[in-house]
Each structure stands twice: as structure tokens, then as C-alpha cells.
Amino acid sequence: MITFSKYRKILLITAFTVTSIFLLTQCMQNKKEKTAQAPLVRFEAFAGSETCAGCHRKIYETHIHTAHYLTTRPAVQEFIKGSFDKGKNAYAYDSTFVIVMEKRDSGFYQVGYFHGAERIAKRFDIVVGSGSKGQTFITRFGNRLYQLPVSYFTAANSWANSPQFPRHPVVFNRGITSRCLECHSTFVTKFATNRDAQEEFNFNQIIYGVDCEKCHGPAAKHVEFQSQNPTETKAKYIINPKNFSRQQMLDLCALCHGGRLRKTKPSFQFQPGDTLSNFFDIDSSTVLPENIDVHGNQFGLLRASKCFRMSGMTCVSCHNPHENERGKIALFSERCMNCHNGQQAHMCKLTDSIGYAISKNCIDCHMPLQASHSITELLPGKQEPTAAMIRSHYIAIYPNESKNFSSFNNPANSKKTN
Ligand code: HEC
Ligand code: HEC
Ligand code: HEC
Ligand code: HEC
Ligand code: HEC
Ligand code: HEC
Ligand code: HEC
Structure with a gap:
């Protein structure tokens, strides 16, 4: 979800990208005669995660519940979080124009009514977002993609105006670029278009979600080899990030x-x-943490932290990439204590005063939730957008958050319940 400044950036990025792709193709054409091209990642090289299930069932079954897997899905009922029930399925732009979310025979639609008369109906085709903060929706027109004007905001369990969409006029023609899909899907084939034209996609060649093959590489060859050689217990033709250097993993x-x-x-x-x-x-210059938006830049924030600078930590030191561990604060705290334990000098200075309770939750004091500058939504009846709260990855000492935490978790209270 994107704010004005992000959109402007995205426009700039798009313009820049278009230019660089153009320049790049020019370069590649010049180079073609001289050097062999590295093989391009193509749709045919992917197997799809359903095929992994046959041999890696446990990982497959936990992975389909992760935010990664769910971050783009076809727009069927099970993946759309907002309500289509009467009374909960409308977003009013003003007293004259209302968008109603409707289930029709051919799918789910955002239907615009002006003074009660239907003026426009666009189908939900792709859901973007697992819904931990919110979801936005894509409709396709020919081979192009457009973002729908109404999104879903989880904190309010409510439909909302899409981030940075104007209230007047209500637009149905804001294009979605490949940039969104590069972070929110595994692969999509693009059709060649004029460089000034809006991008076009092959809808038969989309791999939704951040799926197995985003992190392990296209795996059709691995599947073929292991299927044809069922007694072979060593893997071939697949990437295991376990063997990566720290920098490759990051x-x-x-x-x-x-x-x-x-x-x-x-x-x-x-x-x-x-x-x-x-x-x-x-x-790669060091950026001050206060200048980094908490949205989408966990790496930048983590890199500024003392924990990161003084250890060999990667994202996988705390995150299991195959499981949905959202909300399991005690489990994450155990992972802090892999390094911050009694044996090592750097234990929390509050351990003595707070006692056992401290070990259940290092997170709210040292990685507090902070308001995103870019995931914001205009809720019905509000004049100002509401921001989503994001977990800061700048691990540090936050005196204010610690004070709040301490007053809620008064050691006297925790003793009583023990
Ligand atoms: C026909 C069975 C089969 C299928 C299908 C299959 N694999 Fe494997 N895979 C194996 C075997 C056998 C191994 C080696 C033993 C092990 O590590 O479990 C392996 C190992 C792996 C490894 C670890 C590699 C290493 O070097 O340690 C990864 C990663 C992997 N597979 C990913 C995938 C992905 C992703 C898919 C789906 C696109 C997939 N596999 C589909 C059989 C299969
Ligand atoms: C292709 C892009 C992509 C790559 C590569 C990627 N992520 Fe993500 N990740 C996302 C997106 C997009 C989301 C937001 C998903 C959502 O909620 O819709 C996300 C969400 C997450 C979350 C939040 C999970 C939750 O339950 O809310 C964690 C943790 C995470 N990623 C860790 C990682 C780690 C660790 C790696 C590297 C091993 C990684 N990601 C690689 C795109 C990616
Ligand atoms: C550089 C990668 C990147 C790009 C580009 C990007 N996103 Fe995201 N997006 C993320 C990550 C990572 C998250 C998870 C939240 C966070 O870390 O702030 C996210 C979160 C979201 C969410 C909320 C998901 C949830 O479950 O709460 C939506 C919706 C979303 N993005 C839509 C978009 C759209 C639409 C575009 C294109 C205009 C886009 N994103 C471009 C990486 C990206
Ligand atoms: C966000 C990135 C990401 C995604 C998505 C992902 N993996 Fe992995 N996978 C990893 C990383 C990182 C490791 C190495 C973890 C480690 O260091 O132990 C790994 C390890 C593995 C291994 C080897 C296990 C071992 O103990 O060595 C297998 C097999 C595997 N993944 C299969 C899958 C399958 C199947 C899927 C999809 C259902 C999948 N992965 C999705 C990042 C990912
Ligand atoms: C891979 C090991 C590792 C992990 C995991 C780890 N840390 Fe650290 N952390 C360190 C090291 C090393 C330091 C620097 C210690 C020193 O200064 O002696 C540090 C420093 C800190 C500091 C002091 C920061 C400052 O600016 O003074 C805090 C607070 C902290 N860690 C909290 C955490 C929390 C909370 C977690 C879990 C979310 C965590 N750490 C996970 C290794 C780790
Ligand atoms: C020291 C431990 C630690 C490390 C290292 C770490 N994370 Fe996290 N991460 C957490 C904790 C704790 C949460 C909060 C989990 C929750 O609330 O369920 C979190 C949450 C997230 C989220 C969801 C943010 C939100 O507010 O929805 C994303 C995305 C994420 N991490 C990505 C990453 C990436 C990418 C890296 C590596 C650059 C990384 N993390 C490294 C501990 C860590
Ligand atoms: C109630 C909030 C709170 C909780 C819970 C908490 N901390 Fe702290 N932590 C602090 C504060 C405040 C400081 C700074 C204290 C000082 O400098 O006197 C601190 C200091 C630290 C330091 C730096 C110590 C040093 O020598 O400079 C580390 C490391 C640390 N905490 C790790 C952790 C870990 C790991 C956990 C979970 C097991 C944890 N903290 C739980 C608030 C908290």
C-alpha cells in the first residue's frame, strides 16, 4: 500500500526503469555477438509448489499459510477478507457516489452507483496482500492490470479508499506495473510492448505469491530428475540457501x-x-534509522542495529521461512536469547527488576510497533488517513515503549499470577 510520495517515486522508478530497460536491451543487443547470454528465467523452468507437495509435504502444508504464499492470489472468496454482506459491503465517497462490493455469477465486483444508478462494474481478479495489514485488488482489462478504488483495511475490518486514490473523481484506471508483482509474486511473463505503453502480461503465466521457487530458484528440472530417480536421496538442480554466504542470504x-x-x-x-x-x-552508506520508513525496509533498519553489526545475524536467525509465526512473541524472544543468554555478557539490564516476565517478550520494548508512512488508508467518515502499525527492525533501547510495557506488566502483578 502506497502513499502519494511512494506513488510519485514509483512513477519515477517506472520512468527510470523503462529507460534503463531500453538502454539495457540496447547494450544486450550490442553484446549478443560477443558473449553468450546468461539463460533468462522463463515460465517453463518453474514447476509450481503443488508439485513440491508430493515429496516435501510438511513444508508445503505449513507454507501455504504464510503471508508470502498468500500475498497474491486469484480473487476467489476464500482469499478476499472484506465482507460482501448487505450493510457491510459499501464504501460511500459522498452522498451521491457509492461503491458496492457485490457477488455476481461471474465473480466479485466493485460496482459504482451514482444517485442509485449503476454506472460501472469492475471485477476483482487478483488479491494483493495476505491481509495482515490490508488488501488491495486488481482487475484486468485485456492484458493490462488496474488497481480497484476500494481496498480492505484490516485494523478497522473495513473497506477503505485505496491508498493515495483521490476521492474525486473516483478512478478505475490506475495501472499496476510489474514493480508490484516483482515483490508480491514469484513470476509473470510480460508481453513486449512499446516502451511508453502500459505493460501487458500473460495471465496464463503468473505464479502467484512468494512461493517456493522464489527462494529456491525455478525447479522443474529438480522435480523431473528426482521423479525419474526416486531412489536418489541427494538433491540435484535445486538451490538451498542454507549454503549461502551471509551476504547472499541477506x-x-x-x-x-x-x-x-x-x-x-x-x-x-x-x-x-x-x-x-x-x-x-x-x-550502502549508513542511513539513520529515523530516516527509514518502517514499511518494507526491514533490511535497512536491521542493518543499523547493534545486534546486526556485532554478530553474523541474517533474517533467518529469527524467521523460519516456511511457517507462519505471526504473533508468536514468546517464540521470537527465545530466538533473541540464543545470543542474549546468561552465559554471554550482554543480557538485558532490566532482567533483575522485571524477572521472569522479561523472557516472554523482548519484542515490545526493543522492536516496538511504529506507524507506517506508506501503508495508510482513508476510512469511511475520516478526513485523515489512518496508518498501519509495523514492527520496527531497528533493534534498540526505546525508553518510552519500555515504560509503557513496564506499567502494563508490573512485576507485582506477574508474581501474583505465577
Ligand atoms: C519427486 C520428489 C521431489 C519433488 C517433486 C521435489 N523434490 Fe525437492 N528434494 C527431493 C529429494 C529426494 C531431495 C533430497 C533429500 C532432501 O533433502 O529432502 C530434495 C531436496 C530439496 C531441497 C534441499 C536441497 C539441498 O541441497 O539440501 C530443496 C530446497 C528442495 N528439494 C526444493 C524443492 C522444491 C521447491 C520443489 C517443488 C518445486 C521440490 N523440491 C520438489 C525430491 C523432490
Ligand atoms: C519476492 C519478494 C520477497 C522475497 C524474496 C522475500 N519476501 Fe518476505 N515478504 C514479501 C511480501 C510482499 C510480504 C508481505 C506479505 C503480505 O502480508 O501480503 C512479505 C512478508 C514477510 C514477513 C511477514 C510475515 C507475516 O506473517 O506477516 C516476513 C517475516 C518475511 N517476509 C521474511 C522474509 C525473509 C526472511 C526472506 C528471505 C529468506 C523474505 N521474506 C524474502 C516479499 C518477499
Ligand atoms: C520492494 C518491494 C515491494 C514493492 C515494489 C511493493 N510492495 Fe507491497 N509490500 C512489500 C512488503 C515487504 C510488504 C509487507 C509489509 C511491510 O514490510 O511493510 C508489503 C505490503 C503490502 C500490502 C499489505 C499486505 C498485507 O497483508 O497487509 C499491500 C496491499 C501491498 N503491499 C500492495 C502493493 C502494491 C499495490 C504495490 C505496487 C504499487 C506494491 N505493494 C509494491 C513489498 C513491496
Ligand atoms: C522466503 C523464502 C523461502 C520460501 C518461499 C521457501 N523456502 Fe525453503 N528454504 C528457505 C531457506 C532460507 C532455507 C534454508 C534454511 C536454513 O538455513 O536452514 C530453506 C530450506 C529448504 C529445504 C531444505 C531443508 C533443510 O533442512 O536443509 C527444503 C527441502 C525447502 N526449503 C523446501 C521448500 C519448499 C517445498 C517450499 C514451498 C512449499 C519452500 N521451501 C519455500 C527459504 C524459502
Ligand atoms: C545472532 C545473535 C543475536 C540475536 C539473535 C539477537 N541479538 Fe541483540 N545483540 C547481539 C550482539 C552481539 C549485540 C551487541 C552486544 C554488545 O554490545 O556487547 C546485541 C545488542 C543488543 C541490544 C543493545 C542495543 C544497543 O543499541 O545498545 C539490544 C537491546 C538487543 N541486542 C536486543 C535484542 C533482541 C530484543 C533480540 C531479539 C528480537 C536480539 N537482540 C537478538 C546479538 C544478537
Ligand atoms: C532479531 C530477530 C529478527 C531478525 C534478525 C529479523 N526479524 Fe523480522 N521480525 C521479528 C519480530 C520479533 C517480528 C514481529 C513478529 C510478530 O509481530 O508476529 C518481525 C516481523 C517481521 C515482518 C512483519 C512486519 C510487520 O509489522 O508486519 C517482516 C516483513 C519481517 N519481520 C521481515 C524481516 C526481514 C526481511 C529480516 C532480515 C532483513 C528480518 N525480518 C530480520 C524479528 C526479527
Ligand atoms: C520492559 C521493557 C524491556 C523488556 C521486556 C526487555 N528489555 Fe532489554 N532493555 C530495556 C531497557 C529500558 C534497557 C536499557 C536499560 C539501561 O540501560 O539501564 C534494556 C537493555 C537491554 C540490553 C543492553 C544491555 C547492555 O549491557 O547495554 C540488551 C542486550 C537487552 N536489553 C536485551 C533484551 C532481551 C534479550 C530481552 C528479552 C529476553 C529484553 N531485553 C527484554 C527494556 C526491556
């Missing part, structure tokens, strides 16, 4: 969790293990 996650990077190559060509700076302009 680059894999920073591909989408590194904030607004400027693309220099089509990022669908990035493969796990590749170096991110070959695909993006990366500013």
Missing part, C-alpha cells in the same frame, strides 16, 4: 525487504544466490 530477502531500490535490470531475472547490487542501485 540479498535474497532484501530483494523485497530492502525498501525502495532503483531497478537497473528486470528483477524477475534475479535468482537466489545472485548479488543484489547487480540488479539494483544500492546505496
Whole structure:
């Protein structure tokens, strides 16, 4: 979800990308005679995660509940969070124009009514967002994609005006670029278009969600080999990030969790293990944490933290990429204590005063929730957008949050319940 400034950035990024793709194709054409091209990542090289289920069932079954898997899905009922029930299915722009979310024979629609008369109806085709903060919806027209004007905002369990959409006029023609899909899907084939034209996509060649093959590379060859050689217990033709260097592991996650990077190559060509700076302009100077938006830049924030700088930590030190562990604060705190334990010098200074309760929740004091500057939505009846709260990855000492936490978790109270 995107604010005005982000949209402007995205426009700039798009303009920049279009230019760079143009320049790049020129370069590639010049180079073609001289060097063999690296193989491009193509749709045919993917197997799809249903095929992994046959041999990696446990991982498959937990993975389909992750925010990654769910971050883009076809728009069927089970994936749309907002309500289509009468009374809960409308968003009024003013007293004259209302958008109603309707289930019809051919799918789910956003239907615009002006003074009660239907003026426009556009179908939900793709859901973007697992819904932990919210969801926005894409409709297709021919081979193009457009964002629908009404989104869903989870904190309010309510339909809302899409981020940075004007209230007047209500627009149904805001294009969706491949940039959204590069972070929110595994792969999509693009049709060649004029460089000034809106992008066109092949809808038979979309791999929804951040799926297995985003982190393990296209795996059709692995599936073919292991199926034909069922007694072979060693894997072939597949990438296991376990063997990555720290930088490779960080680059894999920073591909989408590194904030607004400027693309220099089509990022669908990035493969796990590749170096991110070959695909993006990366500013590696240290950025002050207060200048980084908490939205989408966990890498930038983490990198500024003392924890990160003074250990070999990666994202996987705390996150299991195959499971939905959202909300399991005690489990995350255990992972802090893999490093911050009694044996090592750097234990929390409040341990003595707070006691056992401290071990259940390091997170709310040291990684507090902060308002996103870019995931904001205008709720019905509100004049100002409401911001989603995001977990800061700048791990540090936050005196105010610690005070709030301490007063809620008064050690005297926790003793009583023990
Ligand atoms: C026909 C069975 C089969 C299918 C289908 C299959 N795999 Fe595998 N895979 C294996 C075997 C066998 C191994 C080696 C033993 C192990 O590590 O479990 C393996 C290992 C792996 C590894 C670890 C590699 C390593 O070097 O340690 C990854 C990652 C992997 N598979 C991913 C996938 C993905 C992603 C899919 C779906 C696109 C998939 N596999 C589909 C059989 C299969
Ligand atoms: C192709 C882009 C992409 C890559 C690569 C990627 N992520 Fe994500 N990740 C996302 C998106 C998009 C979301 C938001 C999903 C949503 O809620 O709709 C997300 C969400 C998450 C979440 C929040 C989960 C939750 O329950 O809310 C975690 C944790 C996470 N990613 C960790 C990682 C780690 C660790 C890696 C590297 C091993 C990684 N991601 C690689 C795109 C990516
Ligand atoms: C650089 C990668 C990146 C790009 C580009 C990007 N997103 Fe995201 N998006 C994320 C990540 C990561 C999250 C998870 C929340 C966070 O970390 O702030 C997210 C969160 C979201 C969410 C909320 C998901 C949820 O479950 O709460 C929506 C909706 C969304 N993005 C839509 C879009 C749209 C539409 C575009 C294109 C205009 C876009 N994003 C472009 C990475 C990206
Ligand atoms: C967000 C990135 C991401 C996604 C999506 C993902 N994996 Fe993984 N996978 C990893 C990482 C990182 C590791 C190495 C973890 C470690 O260091 O132990 C891994 C390890 C593995 C292994 C090897 C296990 C081992 O103990 O060595 C297998 C098999 C595997 N993944 C299969 C899958 C399958 C099947 C899916 C989809 C159902 C999937 N992965 C989705 C990132 C991912
Ligand atoms: C991979 C090991 C590792 C993990 C995991 C880890 N840390 Fe750290 N952390 C460190 C190291 C090393 C330091 C620097 C210690 C020093 O200064 O002696 C540090 C420093 C800190 C500091 C002091 C920061 C400052 O600016 O003074 C805090 C607070 C902290 N960690 C909290 C956490 C919390 C909370 C978690 C879990 C969410 C966590 N750490 C997970 C290794 C780790
Ligand atoms: C020291 C532990 C630690 C490390 C390292 C870490 N995270 Fe997290 N992350 C957390 C905790 C704790 C949460 C909050 C989980 C919750 O509320 O359920 C979180 C939440 C997230 C979320 C969801 C944010 C939100 O507010 O919805 C994303 C996305 C994410 N992490 C991505 C990453 C990425 C990418 C990296 C590596 C650059 C990373 N994390 C490294 C501990 C860590
Ligand atoms: C009630 C809030 C709160 C909780 C819960 C909490 N901390 Fe702290 N922590 C603080 C504050 C405040 C400081 C700074 C204290 C000082 O400097 O006197 C601190 C300091 C630290 C330090 C720096 C110590 C040093 O030597 O400079 C580390 C490391 C740390 N905490 C880790 C953790 C870990 C790990 C957990 C979970 C097991 C945790 N904290 C739980 C509030 C908290």
C-alpha cells in the first residue's frame, strides 16, 4: 500500500526503469555477438509448489499459510477478507457516489452507483496482500492490470479508499506495473510492448505469491530428475540457501525487504544466490534509522542495529521461512536469547527488576510497533488517513515503549499470577 510520495517515486522508478530497460536491451543487443547470454528465467523452468507437495509435504502444508504464499492470489472468496454482506459491503465517497462490493455469477465486483444508478462494474481478479495489514485488488482489462478504488483495511475490518486514490473523481484506471508483482509474486511473463505503453502480461503465466521457487530458484528440472530417480536421496538442480554466504542470504530477502531500490535490470531475472547490487542501485552508506520508513525496509533498519553489526545475524536467525509465526512473541524472544543468554555478557539490564516476565517478550520494548508512512488508508467518515502499525527492525533501547510495557506488566502483578 502506497502513499502519494511512494506513488510519485514509483512513477519515477517506472520512468527510470523503462529507460534503463531500453538502454539495457540496447547494450544486450550490442553484446549478443560477443558473449553468450546468461539463460533468462522463463515460465517453463518453474514447476509450481503443488508439485513440491508430493515429496516435501510438511513444508508445503505449513507454507501455504504464510503471508508470502498468500500475498497474491486469484480473487476467489476464500482469499478476499472484506465482507460482501448487505450493510457491510459499501464504501460511500459522498452522498451521491457509492461503491458496492457485490457477488455476481461471474465473480466479485466493485460496482459504482451514482444517485442509485449503476454506472460501472469492475471485477476483482487478483488479491494483493495476505491481509495482515490490508488488501488491495486488481482487475484486468485485456492484458493490462488496474488497481480497484476500494481496498480492505484490516485494523478497522473495513473497506477503505485505496491508498493515495483521490476521492474525486473516483478512478478505475490506475495501472499496476510489474514493480508490484516483482515483490508480491514469484513470476509473470510480460508481453513486449512499446516502451511508453502500459505493460501487458500473460495471465496464463503468473505464479502467484512468494512461493517456493522464489527462494529456491525455478525447479522443474529438480522435480523431473528426482521423479525419474526416486531412489536418489541427494538433491540435484535445486538451490538451498542454507549454503549461502551471509551476504547472499541477506540479498535474497532484501530483494523485497530492502525498501525502495532503483531497478537497473528486470528483477524477475534475479535468482537466489545472485548479488543484489547487480540488479539494483544500492546505496550502502549508513542511513539513520529515523530516516527509514518502517514499511518494507526491514533490511535497512536491521542493518543499523547493534545486534546486526556485532554478530553474523541474517533474517533467518529469527524467521523460519516456511511457517507462519505471526504473533508468536514468546517464540521470537527465545530466538533473541540464543545470543542474549546468561552465559554471554550482554543480557538485558532490566532482567533483575522485571524477572521472569522479561523472557516472554523482548519484542515490545526493543522492536516496538511504529506507524507506517506508506501503508495508510482513508476510512469511511475520516478526513485523515489512518496508518498501519509495523514492527520496527531497528533493534534498540526505546525508553518510552519500555515504560509503557513496564506499567502494563508490573512485576507485582506477574508474581501474583505465577
Ligand atoms: C519427486 C520428489 C521431489 C519433488 C517433486 C521435489 N523434490 Fe525437492 N528434494 C527431493 C529429494 C529426494 C531431495 C533430497 C533429500 C532432501 O533433502 O529432502 C530434495 C531436496 C530439496 C531441497 C534441499 C536441497 C539441498 O541441497 O539440501 C530443496 C530446497 C528442495 N528439494 C526444493 C524443492 C522444491 C521447491 C520443489 C517443488 C518445486 C521440490 N523440491 C520438489 C525430491 C523432490
Ligand atoms: C519476492 C519478494 C520477497 C522475497 C524474496 C522475500 N519476501 Fe518476505 N515478504 C514479501 C511480501 C510482499 C510480504 C508481505 C506479505 C503480505 O502480508 O501480503 C512479505 C512478508 C514477510 C514477513 C511477514 C510475515 C507475516 O506473517 O506477516 C516476513 C517475516 C518475511 N517476509 C521474511 C522474509 C525473509 C526472511 C526472506 C528471505 C529468506 C523474505 N521474506 C524474502 C516479499 C518477499
Ligand atoms: C520492494 C518491494 C515491494 C514493492 C515494489 C511493493 N510492495 Fe507491497 N509490500 C512489500 C512488503 C515487504 C510488504 C509487507 C509489509 C511491510 O514490510 O511493510 C508489503 C505490503 C503490502 C500490502 C499489505 C499486505 C498485507 O497483508 O497487509 C499491500 C496491499 C501491498 N503491499 C500492495 C502493493 C502494491 C499495490 C504495490 C505496487 C504499487 C506494491 N505493494 C509494491 C513489498 C513491496
Ligand atoms: C522466503 C523464502 C523461502 C520460501 C518461499 C521457501 N523456502 Fe525453503 N528454504 C528457505 C531457506 C532460507 C532455507 C534454508 C534454511 C536454513 O538455513 O536452514 C530453506 C530450506 C529448504 C529445504 C531444505 C531443508 C533443510 O533442512 O536443509 C527444503 C527441502 C525447502 N526449503 C523446501 C521448500 C519448499 C517445498 C517450499 C514451498 C512449499 C519452500 N521451501 C519455500 C527459504 C524459502
Ligand atoms: C545472532 C545473535 C543475536 C540475536 C539473535 C539477537 N541479538 Fe541483540 N545483540 C547481539 C550482539 C552481539 C549485540 C551487541 C552486544 C554488545 O554490545 O556487547 C546485541 C545488542 C543488543 C541490544 C543493545 C542495543 C544497543 O543499541 O545498545 C539490544 C537491546 C538487543 N541486542 C536486543 C535484542 C533482541 C530484543 C533480540 C531479539 C528480537 C536480539 N537482540 C537478538 C546479538 C544478537
Ligand atoms: C532479531 C530477530 C529478527 C531478525 C534478525 C529479523 N526479524 Fe523480522 N521480525 C521479528 C519480530 C520479533 C517480528 C514481529 C513478529 C510478530 O509481530 O508476529 C518481525 C516481523 C517481521 C515482518 C512483519 C512486519 C510487520 O509489522 O508486519 C517482516 C516483513 C519481517 N519481520 C521481515 C524481516 C526481514 C526481511 C529480516 C532480515 C532483513 C528480518 N525480518 C530480520 C524479528 C526479527
Ligand atoms: C520492559 C521493557 C524491556 C523488556 C521486556 C526487555 N528489555 Fe532489554 N532493555 C530495556 C531497557 C529500558 C534497557 C536499557 C536499560 C539501561 O540501560 O539501564 C534494556 C537493555 C537491554 C540490553 C543492553 C544491555 C547492555 O549491557 O547495554 C540488551 C542486550 C537487552 N536489553 C536485551 C533484551 C532481551 C534479550 C530481552 C528479552 C529476553 C529484553 N531485553 C527484554 C527494556 C526491556
